[in-house]
Amino acid sequence: MVMNSPHEKAVQAIRYGQRCAMRLKMRLDHPMADGGQVASYDLAKSIVESFSNAISILSAKPTTEDDQFSDLSSRDSSPSPQGSPSKKRKIDSTDSSENWRDDSPDPIYYDGYLWRKYGQKSIKKSNHQRSYYRCSYNKDHNCGARKHEQKIKDNPPVYRTTYFGHHTCKTEHNLDAIFIAGQDPIDDLKSAQMIRFGKDLNQEEVSYSKGFSLSVKSEENIIREQTMDQYREISSNDQDCQDVIEEDLSSPSGSYPPPSSSGSESADFNSDLLFDNLDSWGYDQFYFGLP
DNA sequence: GGGATTTGACCGAA
């Protein structure tokens, strides 16, 4: 399957920027974690360039895909009624309630929402099990969002996450506002929690804020561990932001070596490798609509 | 102890 549409490249650029941003955050949190091999300024530069690339790609050729992606809630079915759980099969490959799916080389640990796993099944036509998740605020906020995650390819590993329903929980709005503002979601949530405590002592609000903060903290730890793992991998494999930065500085033409030097996921850190060799990866990112 | 995950059972659609 070919994966070279402008939208897909833009997504890859944004993800690359996100990883560099996480690394920069790690640098700020733990200045000695990576031995100071990459200057913070260069990391910030890579982040800016990644997002600029994404903006350029999307601005050059706007597509209806973006509308489909951004308007998640408009295409879904109604969430399952709270308090009337049904075990009937609701979803299959032709069900129009499927919002969108994302194929990724990694399981998606953090996508802006908090999920609780509620089941796992072996799928007849697949060698791998499928995991079922629902929004952590399914009960508290009558949120009908769900997702499935399943490994669909071994080599290279590809995980398919399929989303259903849409988030009606407050968490979504909180996170959206925070991310749009471009601020640290964790720090900001702490602030939001304090404001909420001082502003309104409604019991539900208090318990919700506390639980959300703790859950997000857990997510942050996951990301932190992932990033630390990436540091270790980066240190041994030579494919990371450092490569991009060094190549960028030494090669005005911006040409990079072929991906054959690394078959690992650390190639994610080289944006031009991403753009030039997305097809060879065979990752099908962001299907919109159904086959 | 409380929340999250695992896993076998149940159920309904195909």
Next chain:
DNA sequence: TTCGGTCAAATCCC
């Protein structure tokens, strides 16, 4: 009858 989505008790983990 098979398959897969969900439930809920058991278990794990912090």
